[in-house]
Amino acid sequence: MSGPPDLGLRPSRGSGLDRGRGGGTRSTDVLVVALLAVVAARFLLPGAFDAPALRAWATVFVAVCLQALPFLVLGVGLSAAIGTLVPPSFFARALPRRPALAVPVAGAAGLVLPGCECASVPVAGSLVRRGVTPAAALAFLLSAPAVNPVVLVATAVAFPGDPEMVLARFLASMAVAVTMGWLWSAFGRGEWLRMPARSVHEAGGHRAAAFLGAVQHDLVHAGGYLVVGGLTAATLNVVVPREWLDAVAAEPVLAVLVLAALAVVLAICSEADAFVAAGLTSFSLTARLVFLVVGPAVDVKLIALQAGTFGSRFAVRFAPVTLVVAIAAGSLVGWWLL
Amino acid sequence: MSRLAQHLLLVLLGGVTLRVSLSEAYLAYVQAGFRPLLVAAGAVVLAVGLLGLVRDRPGRDAGPGQAHEHGGPRVAWLLLAPVAVLLVVAPGPLGAFTAQRQTAPVSAPPPGDVPLGIGPDDPGESWRTMTLAGYSVRTQQSDTAPLRDRRIRLVGFLSPRDGGGWYVTRIRIACCAADALAVRVVLEGPDADELLAGRSADDWVEVVGTYAPSREHPTLGYPEPVLDPDAVATVPAPVDGYED
Numbered sequence: 001m002s003g004p005p006d007l008g009l010r011p012s013r014g015s016g017l018d019r020g021r022g023g024g025t026r027s028t029d030v031l032v033v034a035l036l037a038v039v040a041a042r043f044l045l046p047g048a049f050d051a052p053a054l055r056a057w058a059t060v061f062v063a064v065c066l067q068a069l070p071f072l073v074l075g076v077g078l079s080a081a082i083g084t085l086v087p088p089s090f091f092a093r094a095l096p097r098r099p100a101l102a103v104p105v106a107g108a109a110g111l112v113l114p115g116c117e118c119a120s121v122p123v124a125g126s127l128v129r130r131g132v133t134p135a136a137a138l139a140f141l142l143s144a145p146a147v148n149p150v151v152l153v154a155t156a157v158a159f160p161g162d163p164e165m166v167l168a169r170f171l172a173s174m175a176v177a178v179t180m181g182w183l184w185s186a187f188g189r190g191e192w193l194r195m196p197a198r199s200v201h202e203a204g205g206h207r208a209a210a211f212l213g214a215v216q217h218d219l220v221h222a223g224g225y226l227v228v229g230g231l232t233a234a235t236l237n238v239v240v241p242r243e244w245l246d247a248v249a250a251e252p253v254l255a256v257l258v259l260a261a262l263a264v265v266l267a268i269c270s271e272a273d274a275f276v277a278a279g280l281t282s283f284s285l286t287a288r289l290v291f292l293v294v295g296p297a298v299d300v301k302l303i304a305l306q307a308g309t310f311g312s313r314f315a316v317r318f319a320p321v322t323l324v325v326a327i328a329a330g331s332l333v334g335w336w337l338l
Numbered sequence: 339m340s341r342l343a344q345h346l347l348l349v350l351l352g353g354v355t356l357r358v359s360l361s362e363a364y365l366a367y368v369q370a371g372f373r374p375l376l377v378a379a380g381a382v383v384l385a386v387g388l389l390g391l392v393r394d395r396p397g398r399d400a401g402p403g404q405a406h407e408h409g410g411p412r413v414a415w416l417l418l419a420p421v422a423v424l425l426v427v428a429p430g431p432l433g434a435f436t437a438q439r440q441t442a443p444v445s446a447p448p449p450g451d452v453p454l455g456i457g458p459d460d461p462g463e464s465w466r467t468m469t470l471a472g473y474s475v476r477t478q479q480s481d482t483a484p485l486r487d488r489r490i491r492l493v494g495f496l497s498p499r500d501g502g503g504w505y506v507t508r509i510r511i512a513c514c515a516a517d518a519l520a521v522r523v524v525l526e527g528p529d530a531d532e533l534l535a536g537r538s539a540d541d542w543v544e545v546v547g548t549y550a551p552s553r554e555h556p557t558l559g560y561p562e563p564v565l566d567p568d569a570v571a572t573v574p575a576p577v578d579g580y581e582d
Binding site for chain 1: 345366383416419426435
């Protein structure tokens with residue numbers, strides 16, 4: 001099993017002991033000590049957390065976590081259901097055999113999953129585990145959060161004066177998903193994918209037990225990475241001055257690049273990002289389209305989730321290429337339609 | 339991380355999520371309509387943790403399907419962070435700090451717009467209560483006649499204006515507090531200094547006043563809506579501090 005990237009936040013040194021039978025006592029002890037510290041801080045340091053910047057940071061951090069949690073639970077449940085209830089042969093039969101055809105079919109399948117990106121990462125992971133060709137699973141991973149009905153309706157609501165925005169978003173996001181799927185089938189290497197070992201439901205226990213085990217495993221795993229994304233988004237939210245953004249809105253090319261970067265660092269749920277984009281009124285429609293295309297495909301929270309699900313070797317290759325493809329697709333479609 | 343610690347973490351996370359979403363506290367973080375999803379998610383997480391604790395309780399035979407040797411990832415420890423922040427800091431709604439950072443110009447209505455009216459006065463009062471966003475939009479219309487000769491009541495918290503003076507302010511969230519945007523109305527007029535003396539940032543107030551022409555933002559130059567106050571009173575912070 002590949003370890004997650006070192007986050008510099010390791011509560012117990014030598015936590016290699018966490019695995020193995022002796023780990024039970026050890027990590028539970030750490031948990032109890034951490035909780036005692038929390039309780040102690042609550043009562044011994046009242047007022048230590050009253051700085052306005054810290055409180056704003058904490059509010060945004062908690063908000064990102066709470067906002068994403070229901071979608072994460074939904075995605076983890078779907079993923080576990082696919083993993084335990086759907087026979088492995090199903091997808092092999094349902095999808096065209098040739099990756100070149102399977103990619104667009106899987107991309108179109110993204111139209112029907114009403115979840116945000118937190119949900120699609122674990123689902124795509126379970127598709128790969130079920131034997132779906134990674135290129136098709138990745139096309140699904142990129143299209144599901146970007147073009148599902150909830151997101152398209154939200155976009156229409158957020159841009160009442162610009163209905164072509166919905167079509168532009170759909171076309172650009174679908175182009176990104178299919179392009180990335182084809183790129184993976186042409187250049188991707190299986191060794192970049194390091195799926196975390198999952199011995200629980202391979203072992204042939206009861207279905208309910210296997211389902212519960214899969215849900216628990218994915219919840220603590222993807223949940224941990226979601227927290228990484230929440231920490232990043234909250235920190236940038238409180239640190240980057242907004243005036244910088246307003247100053248660049250006037251430059252067309254710079255505006256596109258800056259909104260792409262903003263989409264990466266803000267890590268807003270794809271069901272909410274249209275409302276944020278609608279609020280960025282000083283930017284051109286094309287720049288805002290790029291924001292909507294990049295956000296569901298690559299952001300700090302997603303990169304963290306992908307690193308957790310597919311391994312960090314995958315994430316460091318996939319995320320930058322996706323970013324470039326998404327900026328190009330958004331700019332082209334915006335130039336054509338908007 | 340052992341399975342026991344994972345179960346306990348999920349119980350904590352689910353319990354804290356349920357606590358926040360069943361009280362009014364969740365309104366500081368997400369939209370009111372999001373509550374059912376939060377309650378459901380908290381309940382599921384709590385149930386998964388509790389079921390795990392029951393299945394793995396001491397003395398129970400590990401079945402063939404149970405892989406006790408399989409530990410959880412270290413990154414799972416971070417799930418303790420939202421639990422700890424909610425228990426220790428229990429952060430409230432965003433306020434003046436965010437208002438100074440997250441602002442945008444009021445979007446100007448398209449040319450040739452039909453001016454929106456503001457409706458009749460509140461029942462039994464000599465003023466009309468408006469949302470800050472509703473007032474701001476109407477100040478940018480090509481025709482501000484609907485606002486003239488009317489007394490308008492706004493409710494919000496105070497945030498400082500660059501170069502002195504105050505805004506009455508509300509935060510709007512589209513989805514969650516991460517996408518917060520402030521709506522601010524400059525409080526300026528002959529009586530403003532006297533009415534606002536001794537107040538500080540994040541104080542909740544109701545302001546009654548009349549329309550005045552927009553002023554330029556001190557540094558960025560875009561027009562900012564202005565209300566000329568004739569009465570300012572302290573009010574308690576509303577349960578849901580964000581404006582829809």
